[in-house]
Amino acid sequence: MKIYSTILSLIALSAISSVHAEGNIEHGQKIFNRSCALCHGKQAEKSAMGQSQIINTFNEEKIISSLQDRKSGKIEGPGNRVKEGLSEQDMQDVASYIQTLKQ
Numbered sequence: 001m002k003i004y005s006t007i008l009s010l011i012a013l014s015a016i017s018s019v020h021a022e023g024n025i026e027h028g029q030k031i032f033n034r035s036c037a038l039c040h041g042k043q044a045e046k047s048a049m050g051q052s053q054i055i056n057t058f059n060e061e062k063i064i065s066s067l068q069d070r071k072s073g074k075i076e077g078p079g080n081r082v083k084e085g086l087s088e089q090d091m092q093d094v095a096s097y098i099q100t101l102k103q
């Protein structure tokens, strides 16, 4: 009995954490193609305006914190206007989508 409930709670835990770890890739793709690709490239493979790093090399955490720092104004950049319009969920979704662009 005890072992069953332990196994069940482990399954439940991993299901919850996988939901949190992954954004909605489809939604992220929409955001990316509409609001990011123009500067960062369709595959996130360009240096935006010759100033940014190549963001398809970034992991999710690094993308999300980069976006948060620009939304809050901690880092100033010519792409900040569009970053100000992103919700936390948008940031997660677009960060997950960018992971699919890694070569």
Ligand code: HEC
Pocket (backbone or CB within 6 Å): 031, 032, 035, 036, 037, 038, 039, 040, 048, 049, 051, 052, 053, 054, 055, 058, 062, 063, 066, 067, 070, 075, 076, 077, 078, 079, 080, 082, 083, 086, 094
């Ligand atoms: C108008 C052009 C433009 C658009 C549109 C744009 N960016 Fe940027 N982005 C830049 C520039 C220029 C930089 C480098 C300057 C800076 O640090 O903000 C940058 C920096 C970044 C960085 C940090 C890269 C580094 O060098 O550390 C990330 C991550 C990023 N952008 C993601 C996005 C995402 C995701 C979107 C779409 C929601 C987006 N950007 C839209 C121009 C743009």
